Amino acid sequence: MQNLQKYLASEFEMKLLGDLKYFLRIEVAKSKQGIFLSQRKYILDLPTETGMLDCKPIDTPSEQNHNLGLYPDQVPTDKERYQRLVGKLIYLSHTRPDIAYAVSVVSQFMHSPSEDHMGAVMRILRYFKVTPGKGLMFCKYGHTNVEGYTDTDLVGSVTDRRSTSGYFTFVGGNLVTWRSKKQKVVSRSSAEAEYRGMAQGVCELLWLRRLFRDLGFGPRKPMDLYCDNKGTIAIAHNLVQHDRTKHVEVDRHFVKEKLDAEIISFPFISSEHQLADVLTKAVSTTVFLNSLDKLGMRDIFAPVY
Structure with a gap:
């Protein structure tokens, strides 16, 4: 670190400000438990x-x-x-x-x-x-596994009946990226909507995989993308085209290619354990608060009784 600091100082006018605490209106707190x-x-x-x-x-x-x-x-x-x-x-x-x-x-x-x-x-x-x-609290859990959760709310928009997709991705047990976005076209079935959402989640995991390889390490096993729709998972594994998949044919070939290469796997997860549910629709207070705990969201400023 000292050599790096000296090199940067020789190239740029700079000085060492110490540990990061506040940057671009983002507060950073470090402790033995992790980084907040x-x-x-x-x-x-x-x-x-x-x-x-x-x-x-x-x-x-x-x-x-x-x-x-x-x-x-x-x-x-x-x-x-x-x-x-x-x-x-x-x-x-x-x-x-x-x-x-x-x-x-x-x-x-x-x-x-x-x-x-x-x-x-x-x-x-x-x-x-x-x-x-x-x-967000980032802790050390002793592994660097990459995994994600993807979900879709069918025709959730009352204006144009487009579906809303969302995904969370985790590295080493810590939440690193997330997205909630309305799909660009109207889906004609739940399988079609879920598959489009799955393809977005796969793209995000592949980006993380490339990033980690650039940093000198990468996932050593298939990255899990959890989905709560059995029909969508079956389509991903099925070699035969069906009428209900013709609208997502490009996404289907893209996902199947990564599945065959053992880069991605799609474990089924029940709806009550689907974290990405909070990215696709407004849920009840109980479901919402339970999801925040599982996402690693904390409040270190809250009083302790």
């Missing part, structure tokens, strides 16, 4: 900026069974304010996978926001009042 990332200060500044110091807290960032969409009779809201708030929430998603789905939804109405859409944004801000210090 959060954006607590950024979150605590939001109520002052938005005038929500006295707002009522809430346990989840999204209302269950919401019907947010674009309607002809919707009441418009301040477009610039809406875009500014959503932009802040997008940046907060870097350390807060718990708001990924909620932010993905409100981001879809940036061009024509309504009062209902603004209400959804305010709900996320109310959720922060309960959990301003939550963040």
Whole structure:
């Protein structure tokens, strides 16, 4: 490390600032337990900026069974304010996978926001009042296994009936990447929607695999991508084309190629243990809080009784 510092100092004007604690509004805390990332200060500044110091807290960032969409009779809201708030929430998603789905939804109405859409944004801000210090804890678990969870909510959008896919990826037992995104086309079956989501998860795992090889090590066994749809897993292993797979033929060949090369495997997981469920729809408070614990989200600032 000293040699590296001397070399960089000879090439650039720089100085050693010590251990990383705060960078680009991301707070870093190190201890014997691991490394903790959060954006607590950024979150605590939001109520002052938005005038929500006295707002009522809430346990989840999204209302269950919401019907947010674009309607002809919707009441418009301040477009610039809406875009500014959503932009802040997008940046907060870097350390807060718990708001990924909620932010993905409100981001879809940036061009024509309504009062209902603004209400959804305010709900996320109310959720922060309960959990301003939550963040990601990275611990040493004694392995470097790469695995992922993928799930899809069929035709979840009330506006265009497109499905929402999401995935989590873990390295060494720690959450490293996640995504919640509406699919680009309408799926005609649950298997088709799930397969498109599976292909996205495979792409992410392959990217991680290449990254680790560049760093000097890589997965020594197939990477597990957990899916809760048996029909989708069966299609991935089946050599015969079916009518219900013709709309995802390219994805099917792509996934099958990686499966045959033993780069990826698709273990089945029951829906109650599917972590990616919180990335595709608004779930109940109980399911939501249980998922956060399994994702490794902690609040080191919470009082201990």
